[in-house]
Amino acid sequence: MTYSKFLAGLVIFSAFGFLLWAGGYAYMSTPMTQPGRAIEVTINPGWNFARISQLLEDQGVIDAAWKFRLLARVKQKTGSVQAGEFRLHSGWSPEKILQTLVSGRAILYTFSIPEGLPWWEVATNAGETPLTTRERFAAALADKAFLDSWDIPTDHAEGFLFPETYFLPRPGGNDPYPLLRAMFRQFWDVAKNQLWPEGLPDSAEIVRTVTLASLVEKETALPEERARVAGVFANRLERGMRLQCDPTVIYGIGPEFDGNLRRSDLQNATNPYNTYRHAGLPPGPICSPGLGALQATLHPEDHEYLYFVATQNGGHHFSRTLREHNRAVRRYQLGQ
Incomplete structure (x- = not known):
């Protein structure tokens, strides 16, 4: 081969390589359509890249599965696509689509x-x-x-x-x-x-805290009352008094509760969550308490209150004695 023929072949090869590079770059950066549309695609675990590429073509995200596979091979990403549900766009470039699938930015x-x-x-x-x-x-x-x-x-x-x-x-x-x-x-x-930043207590104490906090959570929606309500429950438990908590009775009735708590419900000893008839805490939590109720339970207010009754403003009136409580009930519940 003469030098001139070699040089001519090199020029042709270089030109061909440039065209391939230019074509590949154009493919990577050129969206299939403009302005395009959003398309949700689900990629299941275990799918190979050929199946993923064909899915993208079938759903109109890309125009040619084989080109997309070639792009992934060049980028060495054929094994890096994440499973999940993705919101892609036919107006995105193939490179951006590949980056989205590899990054795992699935729909949340x-x-x-x-x-x-x-x-x-x-x-x-x-x-x-x-x-x-x-x-x-x-x-x-x-x-x-x-x-x-x-x-x-x-x-x-x-x-x-x-x-x-x-x-x-x-x-x-x-x-x-x-x-x-x-x-x-x-x-x-x-x-x-x-x-418990200094270390978790034993399982029994965790259950006790969560259970009592669930009662606090159900009894008041006011953050400023949580520690006071927790203090009432702590005082009653310390004195051996029954908690007499309506939400526990309602929980024991379950999803069938019709919104009307009857006297017969409060007297029903077959309900294990009836804290009018059973001493101590109920068998377990009655809801999912939030951080505020949990903290209030761990740090109850130090006071002498043993009773509380709902008032018309969404809060509660707290009483130290049964006589005072009965007066509050007549005032706030019976309007007397």
Whole structure:
């Protein structure tokens, strides 16, 4: 081969290489359509890149699966795509689409749990999201092996579904456990860092605190009253008095409660949560208490009050004696 032919071949090869580079760069940076549209895509665990690329082409995110596979090979990202549900856009460049899939920025769904909900209301709310179903969530709450793996010291998750706003991707198969893991993780984070920073107490004390805090949570919605209500319960327990807490009776009735608490309900000794008939704390928490109620339970107000009754302004009147309490009941409940 003469030098001139070699030089000519080198020029042709270089030109071809440049065209390939230019074409590849143009593909990486050029959206399929403009302005494009948002497209939600679900990538299941275990899918290979060929299947993912074909899905993107079929749903109109990219124009050619083979080009997208070539791009991923060049970038060495064929094994880095995350499973999940993604909100992509046909107006994005293939490079941005690949970056989104690799980064794992999946669609996150919001689930908010307010303080004071019993487990069946939490389950209903969870079932109204794309994260799980009510039935699967409810069943998981009593999964003892799962509870033990998270050091939940009871046979049911009631009380440990920490009230918070959670952001999670949609799990496959309506799996309830990712949401429960997030709730338990939040509970233990709060317990270790804010409630007992010097070290967790034993399981019995944790259950006692959560149970009593759940009563405080249900009895008052006013932050400034929580420690005072906790002090009333502490005083009654110390004196051996029954707690006589309406919310515990209602919890024992369950989801069938019609909103009307009757005298017969207060006299029903078959209800294990009836603190009018049974001394001490109920068998377990009656809702998921928030941080404020938990802190109030650990640091109750030091006072001599033994009774309280709701007033018309959303708060409570606190009394030291039964005679004073009966006067408050006549005034605030009977209008006398």
